[in-house]
Amino acid sequence: MLSTYIDLALGLILLFLLLSLLVSGLNEAVVRMLSIRSKFLWAYLRDTLDGSDAQGKSWLPSKIREVFGSLPFLRDPRPAHDSRPAPSESSEMPAQEDKAQDAMTVLLYERVREIDHPKRGRTSIADLPPERFSVAMMEMAAREPGGVEGLLEKLKAMNSPLYGHLKGVWETAQRDLDRFRQGVEGWFDSEMQRLSMLYRRYVRWVVAALALLVTLLFTMDGLEYTKTLLRDNGFRASVTAVASAPGAYDELKARCAQADPVPCITETLSQPALLTMLDQGIVRIALPAEGDPSITWNGGAWWDRLTTPSHWPGFLLTYVALLFGAPFWWDLFRRLTGIRSRR
Incomplete structure:
Protein backbone atom coordinates (compact mmCIF):
# COMPACT_ATOMS: atom_id res chain seq x y z
CA MET A 1 0.00 0.00 0.00
CA LEU A 2 2.87 2.36 0.82
CA SER A 3 4.41 1.86 -2.63
CA THR A 4 1.09 2.87 -4.20
CA TYR A 5 1.13 6.21 -2.44
CA ILE A 6 4.80 6.74 -3.30
CA ASP A 7 4.04 6.04 -6.96
CA LEU A 8 1.14 8.48 -6.78
CA ALA A 9 3.30 11.20 -5.22
CA LEU A 10 6.10 10.69 -7.75
CA GLY A 11 3.64 10.73 -10.64
CA LEU A 12 2.03 13.99 -9.52
CA ILE A 13 5.37 15.65 -8.82
CA LEU A 14 6.75 14.56 -12.19
CA LEU A 15 3.66 15.89 -13.98
CA PHE A 16 3.83 19.29 -12.27
CA LEU A 17 7.61 19.43 -12.80
CA LEU A 18 7.35 18.82 -16.55
CA LEU A 19 4.55 21.34 -17.01
CA SER A 20 6.38 23.90 -14.84
CA LEU A 21 9.48 23.46 -17.00
CA LEU A 22 7.33 24.08 -20.06
CA VAL A 23 5.98 27.28 -18.49
CA SER A 24 9.51 28.40 -17.58
CA GLY A 25 10.72 27.66 -21.10
CA LEU A 26 7.90 29.66 -22.66
CA ASN A 27 8.57 32.53 -20.29
CA GLU A 28 12.27 32.55 -21.14
CA ALA A 29 11.47 32.43 -24.85
CA VAL A 30 9.15 35.45 -24.54
CA VAL A 31 11.72 37.35 -22.45
CA ARG A 32 14.51 36.71 -24.95
CA MET A 33 12.41 37.35 -28.02
CA LEU A 34 11.13 40.70 -26.73
CA SER A 35 14.36 41.62 -24.87
CA ALA A 211 0.59 28.65 -16.52
CA LEU A 212 -3.10 29.25 -17.23
CA LEU A 213 -2.45 28.91 -20.97
CA VAL A 214 -0.56 25.62 -20.58
CA THR A 215 -3.22 24.19 -18.26
CA LEU A 216 -6.03 25.00 -20.69
CA LEU A 217 -4.19 23.93 -23.85
CA PHE A 218 -3.33 20.54 -22.36
CA THR A 219 -6.61 20.42 -20.36
CA MET A 220 -4.55 18.86 -17.61
CA ASP A 221 -6.93 17.73 -14.87
CA GLY A 222 -4.82 17.03 -11.78
CA LEU A 223 -7.62 15.14 -10.03
CA GLU A 224 -8.28 12.93 -13.05
CA TYR A 225 -4.57 12.24 -13.33
CA THR A 226 -4.56 11.12 -9.70
CA LYS A 227 -7.42 8.70 -10.37
CA THR A 228 -5.66 7.43 -13.51
CA LEU A 229 -2.49 6.70 -11.54
CA LEU A 230 -4.40 4.80 -8.86
CA ARG A 231 -6.38 2.88 -11.50
CA ASP A 232 -3.19 1.94 -13.34
CA ASN A 233 -1.61 0.72 -10.12
CA GLY A 234 -4.65 -1.44 -9.44
CA PHE A 235 -4.58 -2.77 -13.00
CA ARG A 236 -0.91 -3.68 -12.71
CA ALA A 237 -1.64 -5.44 -9.41
CA SER A 238 -4.33 -7.48 -11.18
CA VAL A 239 -1.89 -8.45 -13.92
CA THR A 240 0.65 -9.52 -11.32
CA ALA A 241 -2.00 -11.58 -9.53
CA VAL A 242 -2.77 -13.65 -12.64
CA ALA A 243 0.12 -16.00 -11.98
CA SER A 244 -1.07 -16.84 -8.46
CA ALA A 245 -4.84 -16.32 -8.82
CA PRO A 246 -6.38 -17.82 -11.98
CA GLY A 247 -9.65 -16.00 -11.36
CA ALA A 248 -7.94 -12.66 -11.95
CA TYR A 249 -7.56 -13.54 -15.64
CA ASP A 250 -11.34 -13.44 -16.11
CA GLU A 251 -11.42 -9.93 -14.61
CA LEU A 252 -8.74 -8.72 -17.03
CA LYS A 253 -10.55 -10.35 -19.93
CA ALA A 254 -13.78 -8.58 -19.01
CA ARG A 255 -12.05 -5.24 -18.73
CA CYS A 256 -10.34 -5.47 -22.10
CA ALA A 257 -13.51 -6.89 -23.75
CA GLN A 258 -11.46 -9.01 -26.15
CA ALA A 259 -11.12 -12.70 -26.77
CA ASP A 260 -7.44 -12.39 -26.03
CA PRO A 261 -6.69 -9.65 -23.49
CA VAL A 262 -2.91 -10.00 -23.81
CA PRO A 263 -2.53 -7.23 -26.46
CA CYS A 264 -4.75 -4.95 -24.36
CA ILE A 265 -2.70 -5.63 -21.24
CA THR A 266 0.54 -5.03 -23.11
CA GLU A 267 -0.68 -1.73 -24.51
CA THR A 268 -1.91 -0.53 -21.11
CA LEU A 269 1.30 -1.41 -19.31
CA SER A 270 3.49 0.15 -22.00
CA GLN A 271 1.64 3.49 -21.97
CA PRO A 272 2.15 5.46 -18.74
CA ALA A 273 -0.69 7.47 -17.30
CA LEU A 274 1.19 10.68 -18.13
CA LEU A 275 1.07 9.95 -21.86
CA THR A 276 -2.61 9.13 -21.56
CA MET A 277 -3.29 12.54 -20.02
CA LEU A 278 -1.19 14.39 -22.58
CA ASP A 279 -3.40 12.94 -25.30
CA GLN A 280 -6.20 15.21 -24.06
CA GLY A 281 -4.56 18.39 -25.40
CA ILE A 282 -5.68 20.52 -28.33
CA VAL A 283 -3.33 18.46 -30.53
CA ARG A 284 -2.56 14.79 -30.12
CA ILE A 285 0.91 13.36 -30.62
CA ALA A 286 0.98 9.65 -31.46
CA LEU A 287 4.15 7.59 -30.99
CA PRO A 288 3.43 4.23 -32.63
CA ALA A 289 5.63 1.21 -32.08
CA GLU A 290 6.32 1.19 -35.81
CA GLY A 291 6.43 4.13 -38.18
CA ASP A 292 6.90 7.86 -37.68
CA PRO A 293 5.26 9.98 -34.97
CA SER A 294 2.13 11.81 -36.04
CA ILE A 295 0.37 14.97 -34.88
CA THR A 296 -3.40 15.21 -35.24
CA TRP A 297 -5.88 17.96 -34.44
CA ASN A 298 -7.95 17.20 -31.35
CA GLY A 299 -9.97 20.42 -31.17
CA GLY A 300 -13.43 18.89 -30.83
CA ALA A 301 -12.60 16.56 -27.94
CA TRP A 302 -10.45 19.27 -26.35
CA TRP A 303 -13.31 21.79 -26.37
CA ASP A 304 -15.77 19.28 -24.93
CA ARG A 305 -13.34 18.51 -22.16
CA LEU A 306 -12.61 22.19 -21.52
CA THR A 307 -16.28 23.10 -21.20
CA THR A 308 -17.13 20.20 -18.88
CA PRO A 309 -17.59 21.65 -15.35
CA SER A 310 -16.53 18.42 -13.66
CA HIS A 311 -12.96 18.98 -14.92
CA TRP A 312 -12.68 22.54 -13.64
CA PRO A 313 -11.57 21.65 -10.07
CA GLY A 314 -8.79 19.53 -11.58
CA PHE A 315 -7.77 22.38 -13.88
CA LEU A 316 -7.63 24.69 -10.87
CA LEU A 317 -5.45 22.20 -8.97
CA THR A 318 -3.01 21.98 -11.87
CA TYR A 319 -2.92 25.76 -12.31
CA VAL A 320 -2.16 26.40 -8.63
CA ALA A 321 0.53 23.70 -8.69
CA LEU A 322 2.26 25.35 -11.67
CA LEU A 323 2.43 28.66 -9.82
CA PHE A 324 4.90 27.08 -7.38
CA GLY A 325 7.44 26.88 -10.21
CA ALA A 326 9.81 24.23 -11.52
CA PRO A 327 12.49 24.72 -8.77
CA PHE A 328 9.95 23.84 -6.07
CA TRP A 329 8.84 20.62 -7.78
CA TRP A 330 12.40 19.61 -8.69
CA ASP A 331 13.50 20.04 -5.07
CA LEU A 332 10.52 17.96 -3.92
CA PHE A 333 11.25 15.29 -6.52
CA ARG A 334 14.92 15.23 -5.53
CA ARG A 335 14.09 14.86 -1.83
CA LEU A 336 11.58 12.06 -2.44
CA THR A 337 13.84 10.07 -4.76
CA GLY A 338 17.05 10.69 -2.82
CA ILE A 339 18.85 12.39 -5.71
CA ARG A 340 21.64 14.48 -4.26
CA SER A 341 22.59 17.90 -5.53
CA ARG A 342 26.13 18.42 -6.82
CA ARG A 343 26.50 21.21 -4.30
Whole structure:
Protein backbone atom coordinates (compact mmCIF):
# COMPACT_ATOMS: atom_id res chain seq x y z
CA MET A 1 0.00 0.00 0.00
CA LEU A 2 2.87 2.36 0.82
CA SER A 3 4.41 1.86 -2.63
CA THR A 4 1.09 2.87 -4.20
CA TYR A 5 1.13 6.21 -2.44
CA ILE A 6 4.80 6.74 -3.30
CA ASP A 7 4.04 6.04 -6.96
CA LEU A 8 1.14 8.48 -6.78
CA ALA A 9 3.30 11.20 -5.22
CA LEU A 10 6.10 10.69 -7.75
CA GLY A 11 3.64 10.73 -10.64
CA LEU A 12 2.03 13.99 -9.52
CA ILE A 13 5.37 15.65 -8.82
CA LEU A 14 6.75 14.56 -12.19
CA LEU A 15 3.66 15.89 -13.98
CA PHE A 16 3.83 19.29 -12.27
CA LEU A 17 7.61 19.43 -12.80
CA LEU A 18 7.35 18.82 -16.55
CA LEU A 19 4.55 21.34 -17.01
CA SER A 20 6.38 23.90 -14.84
CA LEU A 21 9.48 23.46 -17.00
CA LEU A 22 7.33 24.08 -20.06
CA VAL A 23 5.98 27.28 -18.49
CA SER A 24 9.51 28.40 -17.58
CA GLY A 25 10.72 27.66 -21.10
CA LEU A 26 7.90 29.66 -22.66
CA ASN A 27 8.57 32.53 -20.29
CA GLU A 28 12.27 32.55 -21.14
CA ALA A 29 11.47 32.43 -24.85
CA VAL A 30 9.15 35.45 -24.54
CA VAL A 31 11.72 37.35 -22.45
CA ARG A 32 14.51 36.71 -24.95
CA MET A 33 12.41 37.35 -28.02
CA LEU A 34 11.13 40.70 -26.73
CA SER A 35 14.36 41.62 -24.87
CA ILE A 36 12.37 42.30 -21.70
CA ARG A 37 15.40 42.28 -19.36
CA SER A 38 17.28 44.80 -21.47
CA LYS A 39 14.23 47.04 -21.76
CA PHE A 40 13.67 46.96 -18.01
CA LEU A 41 17.28 48.01 -17.39
CA TRP A 42 17.30 50.89 -19.87
CA ALA A 43 13.84 52.07 -18.84
CA TYR A 44 15.18 52.40 -15.31
CA LEU A 45 18.33 54.16 -16.53
CA ARG A 46 16.31 56.66 -18.59
CA ASP A 47 14.11 57.47 -15.59
CA THR A 48 17.12 57.80 -13.27
CA LEU A 49 19.47 59.71 -15.56
CA ASP A 50 17.13 61.86 -17.68
CA GLY A 51 13.77 61.66 -15.98
CA SER A 52 10.42 61.00 -17.62
CA ASP A 53 9.86 61.79 -21.28
CA ALA A 54 8.21 64.93 -22.69
CA GLN A 55 4.74 63.60 -21.86
CA GLY A 56 5.72 63.17 -18.23
CA LYS A 57 5.35 59.39 -18.44
CA SER A 58 7.88 57.11 -16.83
CA TRP A 59 9.74 54.69 -19.07
CA LEU A 60 9.60 52.00 -16.40
CA PRO A 61 6.19 50.29 -16.32
CA SER A 62 4.16 51.12 -13.23
CA LYS A 63 1.16 48.89 -13.93
CA ILE A 64 0.77 45.27 -14.89
CA ARG A 65 -0.89 46.10 -18.20
CA GLU A 66 2.22 48.05 -19.23
CA VAL A 67 4.31 44.89 -18.85
CA PHE A 68 2.09 43.10 -21.37
CA GLY A 69 1.73 46.15 -23.62
CA SER A 70 3.84 49.28 -23.60
CA LEU A 71 7.23 47.94 -22.50
CA PRO A 72 7.50 44.87 -24.74
CA PHE A 73 5.82 46.31 -27.84
CA LEU A 74 5.20 50.08 -27.96
CA ARG A 75 7.99 51.86 -26.06
CA ASP A 76 11.59 50.76 -26.56
CA PRO A 77 13.83 52.66 -24.12
CA ARG A 78 17.09 51.12 -25.38
CA PRO A 79 19.64 53.24 -27.24
CA ALA A 80 20.55 52.40 -30.82
CA HIS A 81 23.44 49.94 -31.06
CA ASP A 82 26.86 51.34 -31.93
CA SER A 83 29.57 48.87 -32.91
CA ARG A 84 32.41 51.36 -32.35
CA PRO A 85 34.46 51.16 -29.14
CA ALA A 86 34.00 53.79 -26.48
CA PRO A 87 35.80 57.04 -27.41
CA SER A 88 38.84 58.15 -25.46
CA GLU A 89 36.91 61.16 -24.12
CA SER A 90 33.25 61.56 -23.28
CA SER A 91 31.09 63.73 -25.49
CA GLU A 92 30.12 67.18 -24.31
CA MET A 93 27.14 67.38 -21.99
CA PRO A 94 24.46 69.91 -22.96
CA ALA A 95 25.08 73.27 -21.32
CA GLN A 96 21.58 74.69 -21.66
CA GLU A 97 19.10 74.37 -18.82
CA ASP A 98 16.64 72.59 -21.08
CA LYS A 99 18.17 69.15 -21.27
CA ALA A 100 18.74 67.43 -24.57
CA GLN A 101 16.59 64.37 -25.28
CA ASP A 102 17.97 61.48 -23.18
CA ALA A 103 21.40 63.12 -23.04
CA MET A 104 22.68 61.26 -19.98
CA THR A 105 21.43 57.91 -21.23
CA VAL A 106 23.26 58.43 -24.52
CA LEU A 107 26.43 59.47 -22.72
CA LEU A 108 26.29 56.45 -20.42
CA TYR A 109 25.82 54.07 -23.36
CA GLU A 110 28.79 55.74 -25.05
CA ARG A 111 30.99 54.68 -22.11
CA VAL A 112 29.73 51.09 -21.82
CA ARG A 113 28.96 50.10 -25.42
CA GLU A 114 32.12 47.98 -25.64
CA ILE A 115 30.29 45.19 -23.80
CA ASP A 116 27.37 45.36 -26.23
CA HIS A 117 26.34 43.35 -29.26
CA PRO A 118 23.51 44.24 -31.65
CA LYS A 119 19.99 42.92 -31.48
CA ARG A 120 17.67 44.24 -34.17
CA GLY A 121 19.45 47.58 -34.19
CA ARG A 122 19.20 48.18 -30.43
CA THR A 123 21.52 47.52 -27.53
CA SER A 124 21.30 44.08 -25.97
CA ILE A 125 22.89 45.05 -22.64
CA ALA A 126 20.64 43.55 -19.97
CA ASP A 127 23.09 43.61 -17.04
CA LEU A 128 25.30 46.58 -16.25
CA PRO A 129 27.94 45.80 -13.60
CA PRO A 130 28.08 48.40 -10.81
CA GLU A 131 31.84 48.72 -11.29
CA ARG A 132 31.33 49.65 -14.93
CA PHE A 133 28.67 52.21 -14.05
CA SER A 134 30.84 53.90 -11.42
CA VAL A 135 33.81 54.05 -13.79
CA ALA A 136 31.56 55.58 -16.48
CA MET A 137 30.49 58.28 -14.01
CA MET A 138 34.11 59.00 -13.14
CA GLU A 139 34.98 59.27 -16.84
CA MET A 140 32.17 61.78 -17.35
CA ALA A 141 33.35 63.75 -14.31
CA ALA A 142 36.92 63.81 -15.63
CA ARG A 143 35.64 65.48 -18.82
CA GLU A 144 34.17 68.42 -16.90
CA PRO A 145 36.36 71.40 -15.88
CA GLY A 146 35.35 71.15 -12.23
CA GLY A 147 35.52 67.37 -11.99
CA VAL A 148 32.73 65.85 -9.91
CA GLU A 149 31.55 69.31 -8.89
CA GLY A 150 31.26 70.29 -12.55
CA LEU A 151 29.35 67.09 -13.34
CA LEU A 152 26.92 67.78 -10.52
CA GLU A 153 26.35 71.32 -11.76
CA LYS A 154 25.58 70.05 -15.25
CA LEU A 155 23.17 67.44 -13.86
CA LYS A 156 21.45 70.12 -11.78
CA ALA A 157 21.15 72.42 -14.82
CA MET A 158 19.65 69.53 -16.84
CA ASN A 159 17.22 68.80 -13.98
CA SER A 160 18.43 65.19 -13.99
CA PRO A 161 17.11 62.95 -11.18
CA LEU A 162 20.65 61.55 -10.92
CA TYR A 163 21.82 64.84 -9.40
CA GLY A 164 20.24 64.17 -6.01
CA HIS A 165 21.71 60.66 -5.77
CA LEU A 166 25.24 61.64 -6.77
CA LYS A 167 25.12 64.78 -4.64
CA GLY A 168 24.33 62.70 -1.58
CA VAL A 169 27.10 60.19 -2.37
CA TRP A 170 29.58 63.04 -2.97
CA GLU A 171 28.80 64.68 0.34
CA THR A 172 28.96 61.35 2.18
CA ALA A 173 32.37 60.61 0.60
CA GLN A 174 33.58 64.00 1.91
CA ARG A 175 34.70 64.92 -1.62
CA ASP A 176 37.17 62.01 -1.81
CA LEU A 177 37.28 60.61 -5.36
CA ASP A 178 38.02 57.00 -4.41
CA ARG A 179 35.31 56.94 -1.75
CA PHE A 180 32.95 58.63 -4.20
CA ARG A 181 33.57 55.92 -6.80
CA GLN A 182 32.94 53.21 -4.21
CA GLY A 183 29.81 55.02 -3.03
CA VAL A 184 28.44 55.25 -6.57
CA GLU A 185 29.17 51.56 -7.06
CA GLY A 186 27.37 50.59 -3.85
CA TRP A 187 24.41 52.86 -4.63
CA PHE A 188 24.01 51.44 -8.14
CA ASP A 189 24.32 47.87 -6.86
CA SER A 190 21.46 48.46 -4.40
CA GLU A 191 19.39 50.03 -7.19
CA MET A 192 19.96 46.97 -9.39
CA GLN A 193 18.76 44.74 -6.55
CA ARG A 194 15.62 46.84 -6.24
CA LEU A 195 15.11 46.68 -9.99
CA SER A 196 15.53 42.89 -9.92
CA MET A 197 12.82 42.61 -7.27
CA LEU A 198 10.52 44.75 -9.40
CA TYR A 199 11.29 42.62 -12.46
CA ARG A 200 10.56 39.38 -10.62
CA ARG A 201 7.26 40.79 -9.39
CA TYR A 202 6.16 41.53 -12.94
CA VAL A 203 7.48 38.19 -14.20
CA ARG A 204 5.20 36.42 -11.72
CA TRP A 205 2.20 37.82 -13.60
CA VAL A 206 3.63 36.66 -16.91
CA VAL A 207 4.25 33.18 -15.48
CA ALA A 208 0.71 33.12 -14.08
CA ALA A 209 -0.67 33.89 -17.55
CA LEU A 210 1.52 31.23 -19.19
CA ALA A 211 0.59 28.65 -16.52
CA LEU A 212 -3.10 29.25 -17.23
CA LEU A 213 -2.45 28.91 -20.97
CA VAL A 214 -0.56 25.62 -20.58
CA THR A 215 -3.22 24.19 -18.26
CA LEU A 216 -6.03 25.00 -20.69
CA LEU A 217 -4.19 23.93 -23.85
CA PHE A 218 -3.33 20.54 -22.36
CA THR A 219 -6.61 20.42 -20.36
CA MET A 220 -4.55 18.86 -17.61
CA ASP A 221 -6.93 17.73 -14.87
CA GLY A 222 -4.82 17.03 -11.78
CA LEU A 223 -7.62 15.14 -10.03
CA GLU A 224 -8.28 12.93 -13.05
CA TYR A 225 -4.57 12.24 -13.33
CA THR A 226 -4.56 11.12 -9.70
CA LYS A 227 -7.42 8.70 -10.37
CA THR A 228 -5.66 7.43 -13.51
CA LEU A 229 -2.49 6.70 -11.54
CA LEU A 230 -4.40 4.80 -8.86
CA ARG A 231 -6.38 2.88 -11.50
CA ASP A 232 -3.19 1.94 -13.34
CA ASN A 233 -1.61 0.72 -10.12
CA GLY A 234 -4.65 -1.44 -9.44
CA PHE A 235 -4.58 -2.77 -13.00
CA ARG A 236 -0.91 -3.68 -12.71
CA ALA A 237 -1.64 -5.44 -9.41
CA SER A 238 -4.33 -7.48 -11.18
CA VAL A 239 -1.89 -8.45 -13.92
CA THR A 240 0.65 -9.52 -11.32
CA ALA A 241 -2.00 -11.58 -9.53
CA VAL A 242 -2.77 -13.65 -12.64
CA ALA A 243 0.12 -16.00 -11.98
CA SER A 244 -1.07 -16.84 -8.46
CA ALA A 245 -4.84 -16.32 -8.82
CA PRO A 246 -6.38 -17.82 -11.98
CA GLY A 247 -9.65 -16.00 -11.36
CA ALA A 248 -7.94 -12.66 -11.95
CA TYR A 249 -7.56 -13.54 -15.64
CA ASP A 250 -11.34 -13.44 -16.11
CA GLU A 251 -11.42 -9.93 -14.61
CA LEU A 252 -8.74 -8.72 -17.03
CA LYS A 253 -10.55 -10.35 -19.93
CA ALA A 254 -13.78 -8.58 -19.01
CA ARG A 255 -12.05 -5.24 -18.73
CA CYS A 256 -10.34 -5.47 -22.10
CA ALA A 257 -13.51 -6.89 -23.75
CA GLN A 258 -11.46 -9.01 -26.15
CA ALA A 259 -11.12 -12.70 -26.77
CA ASP A 260 -7.44 -12.39 -26.03
CA PRO A 261 -6.69 -9.65 -23.49
CA VAL A 262 -2.91 -10.00 -23.81
CA PRO A 263 -2.53 -7.23 -26.46
CA CYS A 264 -4.75 -4.95 -24.36
CA ILE A 265 -2.70 -5.63 -21.24
CA THR A 266 0.54 -5.03 -23.11
CA GLU A 267 -0.68 -1.73 -24.51
CA THR A 268 -1.91 -0.53 -21.11
CA LEU A 269 1.30 -1.41 -19.31
CA SER A 270 3.49 0.15 -22.00
CA GLN A 271 1.64 3.49 -21.97
CA PRO A 272 2.15 5.46 -18.74
CA ALA A 273 -0.69 7.47 -17.30
CA LEU A 274 1.19 10.68 -18.13
CA LEU A 275 1.07 9.95 -21.86
CA THR A 276 -2.61 9.13 -21.56
CA MET A 277 -3.29 12.54 -20.02
CA LEU A 278 -1.19 14.39 -22.58
CA ASP A 279 -3.40 12.94 -25.30
CA GLN A 280 -6.20 15.21 -24.06
CA GLY A 281 -4.56 18.39 -25.40
CA ILE A 282 -5.68 20.52 -28.33
CA VAL A 283 -3.33 18.46 -30.53
CA ARG A 284 -2.56 14.79 -30.12
CA ILE A 285 0.91 13.36 -30.62
CA ALA A 286 0.98 9.65 -31.46
CA LEU A 287 4.15 7.59 -30.99
CA PRO A 288 3.43 4.23 -32.63
CA ALA A 289 5.63 1.21 -32.08
CA GLU A 290 6.32 1.19 -35.81
CA GLY A 291 6.43 4.13 -38.18
CA ASP A 292 6.90 7.86 -37.68
CA PRO A 293 5.26 9.98 -34.97
CA SER A 294 2.13 11.81 -36.04
CA ILE A 295 0.37 14.97 -34.88
CA THR A 296 -3.40 15.21 -35.24
CA TRP A 297 -5.88 17.96 -34.44
CA ASN A 298 -7.95 17.20 -31.35
CA GLY A 299 -9.97 20.42 -31.17
CA GLY A 300 -13.43 18.89 -30.83
CA ALA A 301 -12.60 16.56 -27.94
CA TRP A 302 -10.45 19.27 -26.35
CA TRP A 303 -13.31 21.79 -26.37
CA ASP A 304 -15.77 19.28 -24.93
CA ARG A 305 -13.34 18.51 -22.16
CA LEU A 306 -12.61 22.19 -21.52
CA THR A 307 -16.28 23.10 -21.20
CA THR A 308 -17.13 20.20 -18.88
CA PRO A 309 -17.59 21.65 -15.35
CA SER A 310 -16.53 18.42 -13.66
CA HIS A 311 -12.96 18.98 -14.92
CA TRP A 312 -12.68 22.54 -13.64
CA PRO A 313 -11.57 21.65 -10.07
CA GLY A 314 -8.79 19.53 -11.58
CA PHE A 315 -7.77 22.38 -13.88
CA LEU A 316 -7.63 24.69 -10.87
CA LEU A 317 -5.45 22.20 -8.97
CA THR A 318 -3.01 21.98 -11.87
CA TYR A 319 -2.92 25.76 -12.31
CA VAL A 320 -2.16 26.40 -8.63
CA ALA A 321 0.53 23.70 -8.69
CA LEU A 322 2.26 25.35 -11.67
CA LEU A 323 2.43 28.66 -9.82
CA PHE A 324 4.90 27.08 -7.38
CA GLY A 325 7.44 26.88 -10.21
CA ALA A 326 9.81 24.23 -11.52
CA PRO A 327 12.49 24.72 -8.77
CA PHE A 328 9.95 23.84 -6.07
CA TRP A 329 8.84 20.62 -7.78
CA TRP A 330 12.40 19.61 -8.69
CA ASP A 331 13.50 20.04 -5.07
CA LEU A 332 10.52 17.96 -3.92
CA PHE A 333 11.25 15.29 -6.52
CA ARG A 334 14.92 15.23 -5.53
CA ARG A 335 14.09 14.86 -1.83
CA LEU A 336 11.58 12.06 -2.44
CA THR A 337 13.84 10.07 -4.76
CA GLY A 338 17.05 10.69 -2.82
CA ILE A 339 18.85 12.39 -5.71
CA ARG A 340 21.64 14.48 -4.26
CA SER A 341 22.59 17.90 -5.53
CA ARG A 342 26.13 18.42 -6.82
CA ARG A 343 26.50 21.21 -4.30
